[in-house]
Amino acid sequence: MMILITYDVSTETSAGRKRLRRVAKVCLNYGQRVQKSVFECQVNTMEMARLKEQLLQEIDESEDSLRIYRIIEPIEKNREQFGNNRAIDFEGALIV
Amino acid sequence: MMILITYDVSTETSAGRKRLRRVAKVCLNYGQRVQKSVFECQVNTMEMARLKEQLLQEIDESEDSLRIYRIIEPIEKNREQFGNNRAIDFEGALIV
Numbered sequence: 001m002m003i004l005i006t007y008d009v010s011t012e013t014s015a016g017r018k019r020l021r022r023v024a025k026v027c028l029n030y031g032q033r034v035q036k037s038v039f040e041c042q043v044n045t046m047e048m049a050r051l052k053e054q055l056l057q058e059i060d061e062s063e064d065s066l067r068i069y070r071i072i073e074p075i076e077k078n079r080e081q082f083g084n085n086r087a088i089d090f091e092g093a094l095i096v
Numbered sequence: 097m098m099i100l101i102t103y104d105v106s107t108e109t110s111a112g113r114k115r116l117r118r119v120a121k122v123c124l125n126y127g128q129r130v131q132k133s134v135f136e137c138q139v140n141t142m143e144m145a146r147l148k149e150q151l152l153q154e155i156d157e158s159e160d161s162l163r164i165y166r167i168i169e170p171i172e173k174n175r176e177q178f179g180n181n182r183a184i185d186f187e188g189a190l191i192v
Contacts, residue, residue: 038102081161
């Protein structure tokens with residue numbers, strides 16, 4: 001199944017910034033980063049369960065927001081993208 | 097149809113912060129803000145066209161990223177949310 005992961009992790013504290021990096025790292029194991037806090041992932045039922053488990057270990061449920069949506073497939077017909085969607089290295093300097 | 101709007105608008109400049117507010121304002125006319133840059137909207141085909149047109153007038157396509165996804169309905173069965181998902185006033189102070 002095709003899923004979209006979106007999250008809001010507060011970056012006001014160093015603990016928050018660390019969580020943000022770890023959440024992104026987990027998501028990168030399952031799919032593609034398409035925006036700063038948005039990932040597209042193709043997963044089966046087992047991978048979905050493991051992904052959720054790993055993400056819940058990283059977020060602070062009292063602070064952070066995590067949402068997972070199932071996208072209608074094929075995603076190419078159910079997703080529109082506008083603007084600057086080139087792959088950006090979200091950690092490092094912007095490479096142009 | 098149920099759609100998810102996600103966007104990345106650079107907040108490094110005042111022009112970017114202004115675009116961010118205006119994009120959010122447009123989205124608020126069509127649905128519910130669920131994360132800082134994520135909206136859930138129930139729209140028909142005509143509303144979808146108008147929404148896209150309005151959003152494209154607000155973003156800077158060379159800088160910003162805008163993505164629109166169709167979510168499998170009913171959304172309640174195809175969305176999972178974890179953590180802090182209470183309605184947050186994203187513009188003003190955090191009201192606790």
